[in-house]
Amino acid sequence: MRSSRMSDAFGQILIEKVINVKKETIKRAAAVALAAMMAGTALAGCGESSSNATSDSPSSKTDSSAADPLADVDGSKGKVYWLNFKPEIDETLQTLAKDYTAKTGVEVKVVTAASGSYFDTLTAEMTKPDAPTLFVIGNQQGVKDWKDYALDLKGTAIEAELNTDAYNLYDESGKLVSMGYCYECYGIIVNPDLIEQAGHKMDEIKNFEGLKAVAEDIHARAGELGFDAFSSSDMDDSSSWRFTGHMANLEYFYEEKEAGATWTECPASLTGNYMDNYKNLFDLCINNSLTDPKDLAAGGHNAENEFKEGKAAFFVNGSWEYAAVSETVPNATMIPYYCGVEGEEKAGLNCGTENCWAVNAKASAEDQKATIDFMVWLVSDPDANKAMVEQLGIMPYKNAVASTNGFLNDAAKYTADGCYVMDWATNYQPNVDEYRKVLVSALNAYCADQSDANWAAVKTAFVDGWAVQYAAING
Amino acid sequence: MEKTKKKSIFSNPMRKWGWFFLGPMAIAFFIGFVWPFIQGIFLSFCDFNTVSDFSIKFINDKGQFALFENYINSIQSPQIIYSLGFTALFAVVSVIVINVFAFAIAYALTQGIKGSNLFRTIFFMPNLIGGVILGYAWQMIFGGILSLLDLPDLRSDTGIGFWCLVILVAWQQIGYMMIIYIAGLQAVPEDMLEAAKIDGANKTQTLFRVIIPNVMPSITICMFLSLTNGFKLFDQNFALNSGLPTIIRPATETSPASFINSTQMLAMTIKATYDKGSAFHGQAQAQAVMFFILVAAIGLGQLAITRKREVQQ
Incomplete structure (x- = not known):
């Protein structure tokens, strides 16, 4: 009853408005167009939601x-x-x-x-x-x-x-x-031309000692040389995996090596025996680079471009960078993660897939x-x-054909020279996104203030975090 | 009675053509919302990897009733309790900030100042940009500002992260709420304002005694939108903070180490549960269902309260 009265009233209003036909027609046409557009967007949105899992663009x-x-x-x-x-x-x-x-x-x-x-x-x-x-x-x-x-x-x-x-x-x-x-393989990408420009030789870099001496010398003379040692080690999502995923591998690998067996499943906990070695290399990267360590958390630097433009001699990354990097640095080569472990002169690259x-x-x-x-x-x-x-x-x-990737050929050369391959133990990281997130947070705090307490937190995130995440997903 | 009803169905064009206009929307709503919603509730009781590959368990291995196991297990983590508190705090703060600023801007722009249409457009524009893009863009803006001020980065400090998120969301949503408030302010009857003026009310009195009671319907809807948006927030949280920093508690003799992502809101926590692996998809789905009930209950509760304060014109 009430609704019919309401619609009658509405009808009357409509009749009254007919006097203003022209204006009203335009308005109605606009309303129809708008309704069609809204329905269209709704359906388009629906179609998109079912397909956007497969593509961003x-x-x-x-x-x-x-x-x-x-x-x-x-x-x-x-x-x-x-x-x-x-x-x-x-x-x-x-x-x-x-x-x-x-x-x-x-x-x-x-x-x-x-x-x-x-x-x-x-x-x-x-x-x-x-x-x-x-x-x-x-x-x-x-x-x-x-x-x-x-x-x-x-x-x-x-x-x-x-x-x-x-x-x-x-x-x-x-x-x-x-x-x-x-x-694929990862390690430290080096621009040998810049090393020579700084008055050093690639032969000097055979272990952590050598790497540290060269990197610190370049960083100290960065103003005079026009380039720095390491490209920026940003800790934002687009770059932090180079340190929480790849570089972390050196710790896991040497734990494996110490235990004498490669992992075949995710271990429930870590010993953390090689955390000091991880710290050695991480410190070297953040303290001898183009960017102030405390600005790394925010990110926004382009490490690849820094290396390609010859602003930095070292770049922590992997073999997939070869095509991009070799455009401007044709002599680019890759060296292992030297981190101060005994016998690391025999280290090779981190190979896995x-x-x-x-x-x-x-x-x-x-x-x-x-x-x-x-x-x-x-x-x-x-x-x-x-x-x-x-x-x-x-x-x-x-029956596969030979590789044209310089970094992968470097990896093969290390193996041929009798060096050990560092396998990708990092693939076992439990509840990986969460584990790395916690590690990023701890490393951010450490980059802002390189205190022992902050490094202790990194260690907690790295070692205890592994056990916690293992327990979280294995209940 | 019968007759009039029947007649109106055939004579009224709105009735006759209503479904023609509603149809596409209704179909889209069913495909995109109703069906996944029903499926989602069902899956929250299951173990599943893909949505067509599920198993439902009524009794567990120990012979206990296990239908609600996903629900019980999914609320055991300290992270979800923390996220609930953080999300509630964020929602309350963002509701206040967004609505106060949106109303103030709407009020200023209905005072007949020059160029107010231009300002309205400009204030509305941030609303057209997607959440993830905003998150990454503002991350750079905040990063630069915080670095200049020599403050810790927003991903290294919970408090700064919180306020950055509030600023981002406010910047995005104020324009939208402003449009609703402008519509409300323009609908305040001119004669009422005139009567107030004649009765000697000053500007403040007019604002609080006449204008605000009259725009209560707008306040209701804006509060509803901003409150539910605050609770549901995901994209901006994901892109701007991604839950960082983490509160790291080292292991003690009695308890293992614990990690709580201090800016991770509820929606992100649900995604993190899902990402733990296929064994956790059911739990994540159970969290999502509870999340829906929570947001719906809060939203409806707020509607009921603010509705009471609306005045009849």
């Missing part, structure tokens, strides 16, 4: 099967869907996918997850009927979460192609969950076979493999 997600009509696809041969982890190789993979389809008639779709959102994307994609047949399980946490989705690769054609089992990941039952398709292929156990047998055939093709076909190696640096397979 149109360019970060490319779908070859959508772009290409794929005239000669043969459905009975199975199909391949690779959910790719490395945005930088996307373009190469899209080309290779098309080549493979043209050659064999097998449909290959490659989707690249936006940087930093791989596992969110994988979680979403795995629920779909057309789930990825080829994906990445890169560390022990990944094995734990995704082993049920991984086919045992033991005895497959792709396993027969491997030239080392160093980058394989197994679950607790011994199932071969995933295998490395490339590996998070790029490990896993095949979806829940895919059909044809799709699994097609996927493995595709993997074999990638590591054995001369042209395809050349394209892959150009992007990835190095692939641990028998």
Whole structure:
């Protein structure tokens, strides 16, 4: 009753307003347009929310099967869907996918997850009927979460192609969950030309003593030389992983070495016996750099550019930087984390990978076979493999072509000279985001004030933090 | 009665075409909100990795009733208790700051000063920028300012981090609330203001006795929006502070070391639970459901209280 009266009243008002037809028509048209626009945005927002897990921008997600009509696809041969982890190789993979389809008639779709959102994307994609047949399980946490989705690769054609089992990941039952398709290395990138300009030789840097002497001398004369020793060691999210992830590895590695065995699963606690060595190198980085240590917490410096522009002689990073760095510093080379451990003259680079292929156990047998055939093709076909190696640096397979990445070649040279490889024990960091966050916080406090108390807090975060996070996720 | 009702359905264009306009929105609302919401409540009782790969447990290994295990386990960490307190404090402070400034600016801009339309546009603009971008942009701005003032970085000091977050959120939301207040202020009947003037009320008296009671509906809605926004905050918190600094307590003889991220709000804590691994997805989902109930209860409670103070014109 009340509502009908209200609508009658509304009707009357409408009639009255008809006198003002023109104005009213414009208003109504505007209202309709606005309503349509709002509905449009709402639906667009909805569409976006279902797809934004896979891409931040149109360019970060490319779908070859959508772009290409794929005239000669043969459905009975199975199909391949690779959910790719490395945005930088996307373009190469899209080309290779098309080549493979043209050659064999097998449909290959490659989707690249936006940087930093791989596992969110994988979680979403795995629920779909057309789930990825080829994906990445890169560390022990990944094995734990995704082993049920991984086919045992033991005895497959792709396993027969491997030239080392160093980058394989197994679950607790011994199932071969995933295998490395490339590996990387990290350490300290050096500009040898600047070292010589400062009147030193690369040969002087064979251990921490040598590194410290050269770095401190360069820093002391930075004004006169026009460049400094280390590029900025920013502790913001875009850079802190170089210290809380990579450099921390030296502590874990020497613990492993001391115990005489490499880890095969995450240890429940650390001894912290090599914290002083971590401190040695960290102190050297922050106190002999372009940036005041207390400004590192805020970030905003571009360490890569500082190195590329010749403003700094040392840059803590990894082999993936080779392409960028060698543009302006063609002689750039990589040295190990020298940190004052006895016998470190025999140290090599930190080599390992998070790029490990896993095949979806829940895919059909044809799709699994097609996927493995595709993997074999990638590591054995001369042209395809050349394209892959150009992007990835190095692939641990028998028939793979030689690497063009200077830093990876440095790593191989250290190994050839009888130096020990520092494996990526850092991949075992428990509850990794949280563990590193706490460590960043402690290091920030330490950078602002390098007191013993603040270093004690770093130690707590580093050593006790490991045990706490281990307990948190293993209950 | 029946007749009039039927008639109005067919004669009234609003009734006839209502669904045509509401339809797309209703579909979007169902797909984007109602369905995930139902699914989310269900999943909060499950163990799950992907949303289609779940198992629900009524009885645990010890033979105990286990349906609410996710709920019970998910509130055991000291971090979530801390985050609840920090979030509540932040919400209260941001509500006051945002509404006081938004009202003051709206009041100033309805006094007929020159260029007020331009100012309204400018004040509204920060609201159009996304939270993550704002967070990173302000991180650099604050970083520069704090460094100049020789203060610790916002990621090294809880108090500074808190106020930086308040400033960021206020800067972003004041413009939006201002628009709502301007609409409210313009709707205050002219005759009432005139009557107040004739009765000899001064500016302050007019503001507190006439204008504010009349804009109570705007205050209700602005408080609701800013309060729930404060509780739900994620992007800005994630990009600006990411929960830092951490309060580090070394191990003692009786207890292990403890770590509490001192600027981590509830939404970020839920994400951190999820990131612990697939065994924790159910717990994170249970936290999210409780979080919804909390925000809804606070929002509705606030609506009920401020509604009472609204005056009928």
